[in-house]
Amino acid sequence: MTMNNQGSPTATGAGQTREPATISGDRGMDHEERLIFELGRPGMSGVDIPRVEIAESRLAGQRRKGPIGLPGLSEPEVVRHYVRLSRMNYSIDAGLYPLGSCTMKHNPRLNEKLARLPGFGDLHPLAPLSAAQGALALIGELMRWLTALTGMPAVTMVPKAGAHGELCGMLTIRAAIAARGEQRPRVLVPESAHGTNPATATFAGFTVDEIKATPKGRVDVAALEAKLGPDVGAVMLTNPNTCGLFERDVLRIAQLVHKAGAYFYCDGANFNAIAGRVRPGDLGVDAMHINLHKTFSTPHGGGGPGAGPVVLSAALAPFAPLPLLVHDASGFRLIEDRDEVPAGARPFGRMCAFHGQMGMFVRALATMLSHGRDGIRQASEDAVLSANYILASLKDAMSAPFEGPCMHEALFDDEFLHDSGVTTLDFAKAMIDEGYHPMTVYFPLVVHGAMLIEPTESESKESLDRFIRVLGTMALEAKAGKRERFEGAPRLVPRRRLDETAASRKPVLRWKPKEMPKAAE
Amino acid sequence: MRYLPLTNDDRAAMLAKIGARDVDALFRDVPKSAVVPLSAFELPDGQGEIEVERALSRLAARNVAAGAGPFFCGAGAYKHHVPAAVDHLIQRSEFLTSYTPYQPEIAQGTLQYLFEFQTQVALLTGMEVANASLYDGSTATAEAVLMAQRLTKRPKAVLSGGLHPHYAETVETVAGLSGTVVRAPVRPGRAEDIAALIDEETSCVVVQSPDVFGLIRDLKPVAEAAHAKGALLVAVVTEIVSLGLIEPPGHQGADIVAAEGQSIGNGLSFGGPYVGLFATREKFIRQMPGRLSGETVDAEGRRGYVLTLSTREQHIRREKATSNICTNSGLCALAFTIHLSLLGEDGFTRLARANHAKAAALADRLAKLNGVSLMTPFFFNEFALRLPKPAAGVVEAMAAKGILAGVPASRLLPHEPAARDLLIVAATETNTEEDCAAFAKMLGDVLP
Numbered sequence: 020m021t022m023n024n025q026g027s028p029t030a031t032g033a034g035q036t037r038e039p040a041t042i043s044g045d046r047g048m049d050h051e052e053r054l055i056f057e058l059g060r061p062g063m064s065g066v067d068i069p070r071v072e073i074a075e076s077r078l079a080g081q082r083r084k085g086p087i088g089l090p091g092l093s094e095p096e097v098v099r100h101y102v103r104l105s106r107m108n109y110s111i112d113a114g115l116y117p118l119g120s121c122t123m124k125h126n127p128r129l130n131e132k133l134a135r136l137p138g139f140g141d142l143h144p145l146a147p148l149s150a151a152q153g154a155l156a157l158i159g160e161l162m163r164w165l166t167a168l169t170g171m172p173a174v175t176m177v178p179k180a181g182a183h184g185e186l187c188g189m190l191t192i193r194a195a196i197a198a199r200g201e202q203r204p205r206v207l208v209p210e211s212a213h214g215t216n217p218a219t220a221t222f223a224g225f226t227v228d229e230i231k232a233t234p235k236g237r238v239d240v241a242a243l244e245a246k247l248g249p250d251v252g253a254v255m256l257t258n259p260n261t262c263g264l265f266e267r268d269v270l271r272i273a274q275l276v277h278k279a280g281a282y283f284y285c286d287g288a289n290f291n292a293i294a295g296r297v298r299p300g301d302l303g304v305d306a307m308h309i310n311l312h313k314t315f316s317t318p319h320g321g322g323g324p325g326a327g328p329v330v331l332s333a334a335l336a337p338f339a340p341l342p343l344l345v346h347d348a349s350g351f352r353l354i355e356d357r358d359e360v361p362a363g364a365r366p367f368g369r370m371c372a373f374h375g376q377m378g379m380f381v382r383a384l385a386t387m388l389s390h391g392r393d394g395i396r397q398a399s400e401d402a403v404l405s406a407n408y409i410l411a412s413l414k415d416a417m418s419a420p421f422e423g424p425c426m427h428e429a430l431f432d433d434e435f436l437h438d439s440g441v442t443t444l445d446f447a448k449a450m451i452d453e454g455y456h457p458m459t460v461y462f463p464l465v466v467h468g469a470m471l472i473e474p475t476e477s478e479s480k481e482s483l484d485r486f487i488r489v490l491g492t493m494a495l496e497a498k499a500g501k502r503e504r505f506e507g508a509p510r511l512v513p514r515r516r517l518d519e520t521a522a523s524r525k526p527v528l529r530w531k532p533k534e535m536p537k538a539a540e
Numbered sequence: 541m542r543y544l545p546l547t548n549d550d551r552a553a554m555l556a557k558i559g560a561r562d563v564d565a566l567f568r569d570v571p572k573s574a575v576v577p578l579s580a581f582e583l584p585d586g587q588g589e590i591e592v593e594r595a596l597s598r599l600a601a602r603n604v605a606a607g608a609g610p611f612f613c614g615a616g617a618y619k620h621h622v623p624a625a626v627d628h629l630i631q632r633s634e635f636l637t638s639y640t641p642y643q644p645e646i647a648q649g650t651l652q653y654l655f656e657f658q659t660q661v662a663l664l665t666g667m668e669v670a671n672a673s674l675y676d677g678s679t680a681t682a683e684a685v686l687m688a689q690r691l692t693k694r695p696k697a698v699l700s701g702g703l704h705p706h707y708a709e710t711v712e713t714v715a716g717l718s719g720t721v722v723r724a725p726v727r728p729g730r731a732e733d734i735a736a737l738i739d740e741e742t743s744c745v746v747v748q749s750p751d752v753f754g755l756i757r758d759l760k761p762v763a764e765a766a767h768a769k770g771a772l773l774v775a776v777v778t779e780i781v782s783l784g785l786i787e788p789p790g791h792q793g794a795d796i797v798a799a800e801g802q803s804i805g806n807g808l809s810f811g812g813p814y815v816g817l818f819a820t821r822e823k824f825i826r827q828m829p830g831r832l833s834g835e836t837v838d839a840e841g842r843r844g845y846v847l848t849l850s851t852r853e854q855h856i857r858r859e860k861a862t863s864n865i866c867t868n869s870g871l872c873a874l875a876f877t878i879h880l881s882l883l884g885e886d887g888f889t890r891l892a893r894a895n896h897a898k899a900a901a902l903a904d905r906l907a908k909l910n911g912v913s914l915m916t917p918f919f920f921n922e923f924a925l926r927l928p929k930p931a932a933g934v935v936e937a938m939a940a941k942g943i944l945a946g947v948p949a950s951r952l953l954p955h956e957p958a959a960r961d962l963l964i965v966a967a968t969e970t971n972t973e974e975d976c977a978a979f980a981k982m983l984g985d986v987l988p
């Protein structure tokens with residue numbers, strides 16, 4: 020090790036020697052943290068609530084007999100537990116999170132503040148409508164934005180997430196087909212679709228028939244046309260698609276679908292590439308869900324909650340689920356009962372209790388108002404520009420299966436790793452040691468060893484350049500056969516690769532008091 | 541635009557690298573006829589934080605928040621005090637702005653709290669295992685019915701008349717696709733004879749306790765009747781705090797528990813986002829919907845957690861998945877698990893006692909009013925009153941005077957004559973003695 024003239028090391032020496040095990044089991048600021056059930060003491064609580072006496076007479080003899088088994092901790096202990104857990108997570112606030120098809124963009128804190136205003140955050144869903152006019156007006160305003168941005172005549176706000184929105188859209192289609200007195204049990208889904216599409220179609224009572232992709236990563240229109248027929252209820256298409264490409268033949272596809280008497284369901288997961296430039300209504304779409312957590316920046320929260328409003332064409336609008344929001348001289352009203360719906364409406368049913376993800380609506384509208392139509396368009400353009408910049412900068416070092424331009428995400432395959440002994444998974448895991456969350460890997464299924472990079476509009480050019488430099492260098496090393504960086508990566512993390520096979524072979528899904536798991540420390 | 545870091549110079553340099561003349565060239569695959577100018581959108585341009593905050597604050601001010609005055613609404617969503625630490629912790633960037641833990645090495649925080657959450661839900665409900673949450677209580681109930689249909693391979697579901705009507709309608713919509721759904725008649729304040737509706741085609745019986753009118757149900761005889769015919773018992777809980785005081789469904793023979801977890805850690809938020817709790821028996825886990833965090837070890841033998849049994853899920857199984865659900869309700873589950881950790885065994889039990897004591901005292905007080913009768917002899921923190929006139933008008937009249945008196949049953953059951961005069965009243969630890977006195981006085985004044 021080299022030293023300066025004061026005797027201090029001039030390099031950290033990291034990577035040369037493995038640090039000695041610590042006495043505590045912690046590694047500097049990387050703390051180990053036990054399960055909450057392994058902490059605390061009986062009788063302790065982080066909340067001061069007086070113990071009140073109660074009579075048993077109203078409990079129907081059903082008083083709980085034994086203890087629940089929850090641990091007791093004071094507030095500082097609880098805070099420390101969750102702060103330590105949080106520090107084991109990667110996040111968009113901490114670094115570039117290029118998870119393709121998930122759209123990890125900046126989440127403005129203004130939105131968090133506004134969703135917590137008592138008039139929204141502390142409003143009961145069954146408060147008298149006179150006490151909720153502001154909330155209903157907000158939903159109405161969000162509906163106006165969504166219909167204007169999509170060029171669609173109607174929208175239902177109830178679905179609680181993207182997949183729930185898909186289900187809502189497909190149930191709307193099912194109801195419309197039934198109203199025509201027809202049987203159309205088949206749904207065509209491209210093989211590049213999100214897994215939720217075939218799952219949703221099946222869930223909604225359809226059978227799924229896959230359509231092949233062309234070598235250019237788009238729907239094979241001839242194959243689609245060949246499969247269309249009087250038994251097809253809908254085609255579910257993602258556009259821009261999961262290869263990050265715009266379906267050039269979308270107008271022709273819509274025309275064919277409609278000619279066959281079927282409906283065009285568009286998965287709106289990738290609306291963030293075209294919002295403010297292209298209106299799905301102009302593309303012939305009949306139903307499309309919008310993931311508010313993607314395009315309109317509500318936080319992903321470690322996996323939800325989301326929100327999945329569905330815009331509908333005039334043909335499908337009458338079948339939207341309850342409740343319906345109407346506005347008349349007396350103000351806003353919620354129609355929650357089938358017998359009170361406006362003339363012509365035939366709601367297919369109810370998707371969930373109450374009226375949708377209000378907390379997400381506030382955040383999404385705050386994002387829309389902040390950006391405005393010009394900012395929304397600019398955000399889409401920047402997302403597409405950044406993805407193309409990555410594609411152009413890395414297509415020689417890595418390998419891209421399809422020619423650009425791409426939309427908001429750049430797809431690579433594992434051709435460049437051929438014979439290197441490094442897999443897509445190794446490459447992705449090595450990114451973690453470089454301080455990056457990996458891209459989406461092995462999806463879409465239509466290319467081998469897929470790596471799908473979505474930078475979003477939230478990264479500066481400096482950040483993109485650094486990312487490109489790191490990935491480019493990694494690719495060169497992999498191709499040069501320098502495997503040590505990749506094998507067994509990641510290393511500089513709270514946990515190394517985890518044994519997923521063991522986890523699923525003998526599932527341990529909860530802590531149990533008797534067979535205390537061996538402490539990790 | 542404050543959220544967009546690229547400058548025009550950056551954009552020009554990036555376009556040059558790409559070899560594109562302008563940004564329009566990047567959109568060349570979009571049919572020309574489908575590209576619209578900005579003026580096609582009848583929407584405003586962007587605004588600063590001050591303007592946006594002003595606009596939305598104005599809308600918020602037009603609502604009556606639960607904390608603005610005496611408040612007694614429940615019927616599936618409850619006002620509880622959430623400790624300040626909860627909201628602070630869930631807004632930490634590492635929780636708020638991360639996604640589904642697909643890369644477990646850098647998502648142990650999420651995976652560990654989900655594992656702890658699953659354990660807490662299993663303990664509360666008295667079940668063996670629980671998932672990492674679903675959207676809310678109503679969708680969890682629909683998923684429970686679908687799971688019962690898969691397990692028993694039988695088409696019919698029998699719903700108690702005391703099941704929250706929104707939940708019942710959700711089940712009818714979703715489970716009605718592949719089976720039949722039968723609703724028992726509504727009998728406010730009484731248990732129906734549901735056993736008579738169970739037959740050899742029945743996959744499950746769905747009973748809520750405390751039910752939508754607040755009545756504590758005895759699930760044991762229902763479980764016995766269901767099991768005798770080879771059907772499952774799905775128990776629904778909309779007020780999870782009740783399990784601090786009354787026997788959990790798992791100890792009464794429930795096979796699946798679907799519950800709403802909003803009461804713990806989560807605000808009312810006009811109906812969402814909430815957090816669906818879902819628990820079952822260990823032998824059924826491969827038919828359970830939703831995400832699961834499981835314990836395992838890493839390459840150095842240290843304990844860690846991963847998403848597991850994903851071969852049930854849509855991203856692997858596609859059209860053969862147990863459910864089309866993609867996300868859970870992660871951040872709401874986090875709020876739930878932090879609040880419950882703060883409460884602990886003692887705090888949670890005390891919270892439940894405080895709720896029951898408040899509700900019992902209020903029920904006694906209101907039942908003394910002329911023409912008012914208590915319909916639910918047994919309840920936790922919510923009960924139904926029969927008023928001498930339609931409840932909807934009474935609620936409106938009291939709202940005009942600043943008291944949110946509860947939920948008129950007719951809001952949920954518009955066609956049910958028995959519901960017309962019923963008022964569903966919830967009381968929690970947040971209600972003061974003054975609130976309750978004001979409620980009693982005002983109700984007395986409004987009634988004839």
